[in-house]
Amino acid sequence: MRDMGGDQVTEAVAESVALLRTATGRDWDGVKAGRLEWSCRRTAEHLASALLAYAGQLAGRPSDAYVPFEIMMEDGTDNAGVVDVIETTGALLTAAIRTTPREVRAFHSYPFHSANREGFAAMGVAEVLLHTHDIAEGLGLAHEPPAALCEDVLTRIFPHVRPGPAPWPTLLWATGRGELPGRAPLTEWRWNNNLAIEAERLTLQGVTPAAAADLRAGGTGGFEWIEGGPFEGTREAAGMVVKAYEDGVHRPEWGMFVLVRTEDGRAVGAMGFHGVPDEEGRAEVGYDLAENARGNGYATEALHALSAWALARDDVEVLFAAIDRTNAPSQRVIARAGFTRVSEDVEQYAYELRGMNKSLRLYARKD
Template structure:
């Protein structure tokens, strides 16, 4: 999977600044930015503030809250100078993204309290695209970023949004800035960075639709894998994730996780749910390990962590797992993780785990 982050931040910033430089002689303070309650000038300053804030979070690796600082422009700063600040803060975010290890996460509140370098890059790109649209609307400028950049943002920050016929109108609709035929207006929205669940030797890292598509196509999903990975079960689960996303049914907390070994950052397998819990609070789990990673207790450790995380939620009352009768190692995994066999079929054994 191609490396995503710094280059896209620079691309978004360059496109925004190039457009807005054509209108620096206009009154940005006296014009509202699109549907926002901010002026065009205030919105441009906000873009710069977001970019430096994300760079600071990622570089400092804050874990529990935002680093308490904000950007303040000098008195007398002109519109053209604000764009210089946006270029500078964009460069800082791009540099932070490029120099941060893939597995590092820093605090961000939405919705699972952290994001990795790709997440911060995607949020920075989203802020630039959307707020440039707001300013352009207020100043009556035509603006449409590349479809690829918009799709990249959607597949990384809006996994719960069913793709539309074109990425840019879909992104505008998803953030309450436009309409899509056949879909109700959006009045409240929030993007979604993938969850990460810690275990003793592993971290269960949520998979974005972008990573899932790459995995299902035979790629690595952006993860460095142990020998023999990703295994076919992980690739199959990734394909299911892509279908759920394309149908608007994907929810990241009930999707797929890649099991990443902490000692070296290498992925050893995949694990996750077959979908959201049903009306009775029942959710089904599945998992898969690369052959070279088997026999070390990774699957049991990960399943315990995932089960504890799920059963601590109010909307889950029962976890189930289905294992082939011939798959004795997998039967041992679910049993060690606390699951109990409740029924046997001709080819499968059915397990349950309750709070």
């Protein structure tokens, strides 16, 4: 799997500044940047600010807010100076990514309030590609970034977007900047960093389409696995994620999570959903562990955490699982996690876990 990190940020920034430097002698203040309301100058300054902000989040690692600082250009800074600042802030983000451990997460507001270094790299590259496009469109410059960079972004932070005929037009469409045959234009959009759910000894880390494709193909998905992992069920589940992504129906919070031990950052198994909840609020769960991780209570702990997260949502009423009659260890896990056996056939037992009646919930008022 191609990593998403500092090399991609460096590549994107180098491509951007090379193009922008060809037009620094032109009027950037009086020209709108593509479809934005901002001028080309304001957009370039925003780009530098975004890169610095992402570097600051990774360096400071806040968990509940943005680090409270911002960039300011000195009086008299010309367009060439702004491009120099973009190059510099890009280098700072690259350095922050390269010195941040894989398991570290820092605050980002959308959609799950955190991102890891791969997420910040993808967001940084997206800022560079898209705002360079905006400025280029305003100034009448030709701009088409490398397809691999666009695909890197799409498969990390646009998991909900069905792949199109080519990565760059798809990324432009996904951000309201272009059209694709057979798809309605977008007027609102968001990217999606992966979800991470904390348990006592584990973190359930959402698997991106890029990681799922690598797992399906026999790779690690970018995780450091214990000996004997990942188990074959994990690779099969990764294939389900890839298919859902290719069909345009993947929703990251209802996909697959890799179970990562907090103590050493090693992946021990996988767990997740077979798809989004149905109209009755039912969602199916599945899980497996690498053989060397079994017998330690990891699956039970992770299933408790995943179940609590899901049943706290308004769109989930019940979780269920189907387990082979011959799979006694999984039956013990599902029972310890609070599920109840509700039916059976010649091959499997069916289990359910119901949440609290939504009408009985109490909500605290915050004035």
